[in-house]
Amino acid sequence: MYETTTFFSMNKQSDWQQGTSYNLRVTEEGVRLERTVRYGWQRDIPLQRVAGTSRIVNAALGPGGTLFLLDHAANVWMYDYINAIHESLFPKRHGLFTRYALFAATEDQLIVAERVKNPRITAYSLSNIQSVWELSEWRGEPLCPLALATDGDEDVFVLLPEQTVQEGRHRVLPAGTALVLLEIGPGGRIRHEYRDEALRVEEKSTLPQLCKRFFLHVQREGDLTLLDGDSRRLFAFHRRGGLSRRVDLPFPGLPSGLGVDKRGTLYVSDGRKQATGGTGPDDRQVRVYRSDGTPLDPVSGIQGRVDAMLCGHRQLLYLWNAAEQRLTVLEPTSRIQGSGAGGSPEGVYFTRAFDAVTTETDWHKIQLDADLPDETQLRVYYYASDHREVWLDQGTVLLDTFLHDDTVSLEEKQRRTRTLWHGPIVNPRDALLRARGRYLWLRIEWSGSDRKTPLLKKVRAYYPRTSYLQYLPAVYQQDPQSRDFLERFLSLFGTFFSEMEEAIDHIARCFDTDAATGDLLKWLSTWLGIAVDDRWTEEQTRALLKRAPDLYRKRGTREGLQELVEVFTGEKPILVEFFQYKYLMEKADIRRSMERLYGLDPHRFTVMVKPEAVPDDRSRSLLEKLLAEERPAFTDVQLVVLEPQIHMGSHTYLGINTFLLEPTLLVLDDRSALPYNTVLVDVDHNSRIGLHTRLGMDSKLE
Template structure:
């Protein structure tokens, strides 16, 4: 066995922090290039795919990403982009609203605001298209909606002129100095809030129809209401109580449309300019901070923007009226570029590694890293017996120079480019050639791709140089060209033996369930006859392995079976044995019921678990195999899953799967069912002839 090597190790943040980072950061204990999330096109939905509207006038997004698209003939189409399923929610010629309507939705409610129809603002049920509420006037004046938005509480916000008059031509107008504000509607169609500010007044008398497609509204998840005036390029944000939060103007010239807010309160406004066929399309979506500071252009989308929407997952929907398509943008990871090179790369410059021994022969690098395709890691090194080296004509401390934050990276790379060795590419295990000296410095160049970055988990630098050539006769150790080749050749075998010896030295850690994971943990599980295809999960399997000695002492007992099932399901089972109900079976009126529920065989016991603990057939098979493995000899275990409802003469247990409580409203979900003889009624319609008239219940004859 070779003498043990010494090494410097970089496997935690404290080790890496001794050097200098450039466009690098720690990610779950690994060194990687800085990455950020940027919007990129995930899906483009064209009108032909919906197989309905030829022209998309407006749209909104409902639950599960379902789209509701309005065409120029006032039809509304429901489109499921995942399943490519189209339904007609409102057909043509319904005369409820026109193709100029504005759409918004939240939950199961679709809001339609139309400035030229009889119902200016209305709410409809998405499930059956029934009208929930509708309004035409507010404070005895007609409503003229210019923009709509909805919040998480199903409240609707409409941008409207607060001051309206009828002009000489009979058209609705806003007088000079007229106010533009936002009305907040509750779920019953009542105005519960008004947002306004003097800066939103009009400078001149304007016909109301000229204000269409000028204003856009959005509501953040924290309740801030935003209004964008595209004509004046003015954005106003209100607190949820109506107070002014912020206001700013776009400094950029051009024409803009659309407004959306993400979960981080960033604001997005689209470019709505017209671009000729021969012109390059430079129309982007602009991103602003919560205080109106311009942050970036969303380069993942180019084209005209007519409307913007952002959901709770920060997915952005963009309507392009020119091409009649809706683009779905999603946040995707992007690698940041190094400022000095404009490339997706990072640089690390180490401090001096000191062996305290002059003329040390450095041995090798060993790197544990994940290096995806199209990425690369390059490492260069420098060894010397002196800490001060000649840089730009002066002797300076190299470690201090490399770690000096006031010196630009490009100057450091330029002044030291002749000192570094030739780079080693992807050095999983690399021999250091001509590296002699007490001190060693190294430079890491981490090259990434547009979306991926190498992850450097651990780096080791071994010293001193030890080779199997020392075990050969002296003639082979002479420092000639042939012996150098032989030394490099034998170093491969030396590395193999060294790695094998290190694994043998650390073999005990592979038997510690708290120290291993993944395949090693599954391998330990096979020692307990847990096959790798069983869905135990790491936490449960680790707990099983740690408790195995005690569990095997209890094998074949009620307690052992109960603990085993509790580890796997997370819930303590209910075990019913024959002797527990033997006396009750002696009563004739209970004998048949107990036999049906628990059986009448004294060698059969019943194991009951809540249904949510065993949700798949595979989990049920594993539970049954646990029962068969842990049951006493010559017995049989019967598994029963307790349903969360009450059935007389079935497995109904008070306080376990059945509870008595005060009457509540009926809620249908995946855990509830409605019997066939249930009748749904509306209490508000009681005592009405031909609807709900029930003598003795809600009506009486006098």
């Protein structure tokens, strides 16, 4: 029936990219609403519980989420809040820096920027708290840090004024003083300088006045972001390059911290002492902005003053409340992005004109291939004309040019074209069009929820109009009203037959393991005599089908079993047979270990896999069933899931599930420690640390 019908199709990423989209993500899979990251409460960390500390005045993030806390007495504590373990890093009354110091951490160093007593930057080794390098001046000027951050790896970034003068007790920055951002590598070597003409102090200021004005965030693999809290101006620099962008943020409060996630989304905390007006609702929130400064919904459920914000480990946000001595941890979750600040999850797409070449073409229908979860909706509007130009308001414009002009807002496009569109057609799968003209435009709207989004995979627009009505006697076409109804009624059967014909035309896809899905994939497995468990994923079934011929040739062999397990887990297992450890049975103590680990049955073998290969009980059960079915006749099999730990006498294998790291400091208490190279042996040189020490016998700790 449709041999004379043609269509325009959009089913590839390159097709969708020719149109214009708003709040939509275009991928090879299709088009869906843009996703974003929203933060929610995970836990509170009360720092009063850290024994031995006085009032905490500052905090920094270290490797693996470890916290470094600076208390009122200038003591630094390393705090693992997950395991409730803390230890002091410096002796009490050390005098190395004051409580006003800035500090940050790399993988193996603690970086301290002193701003009051002999301003300088010092790097301390986390293994023995020895000074690694120190900078006290830059280009002949005293080094006066204003902001400090690290990339979490090895590089340190510090904001400095280019010029300062001493006036009384404080160092002063003259009006117009330029600021520079330095990148410091290992050993205190300056790697790069970041500058911008707008990055300067406009008015004469003292260092204490600037201590809480600038906020710096550095991503391990990304831009450097600096926020000037007074002007609300944000500076982003390319790594080892120049200025990327300069953005003025519409932030209503007093900035107290800055965070940036992997998408470039900005998070700014509010450090005001009280809400505006003092009596109304608290409007102090963690504000969220796109990288261009466009406001998004603030972090929900978090209100009140935030004295500092930490961002780093696993993209968690840590909000510091000094008055309550509490850190609030926020964790990111993926959500559907709204169309604006407070907007609902909606998106809009405008196609470019489909050109049928012939004027007064009767467009037949559209077909959509889409996934529509509950609470989601697709709406299609259409417009057809013999001309590319249309009259909008007070003039004629090229419709394609207007719809795809990036300088025109979505609201203006919708307002000025509201009288053109026909529709909407809601959640269409196959819908007739009442459109005549050479050109056809579509406007498609997505509606979702905060967790669900429609996925539009393919759109087809058919032309010219064809119908089974042309095969009926003329009497059925004489009355316009009945003709219209009968044409729409017969189009249902036309759709059924066209789908049947298309399925027959593409029957070859049914025999392609890459194209087949669902029950069809399991049906293909029966052709090879493979009994696929219903709990197998499609990726596992597809991989098994592709390798089935080769696996049949190796069935019952060591190599064949390893490759079969690799199909299921993605990684080749370790297989241990009796003959491999038979020669160890001569010694009685080793024999007992071998019996416990592998058994003494010569017809038994052990298959060992890493824990990520079987992440849950369901996967383990499936693998055990697979091994039981595929093991050679008259043999027994044991499955061992290796644990990532050292446990002598168990399945611990160096380089496989156990690793030895660099030796570290042995801390005895908050005042005493032994270096890693101290040797305790029973030879000469009693009472000498590093040579010979017997605690409680010839040596004691004071």
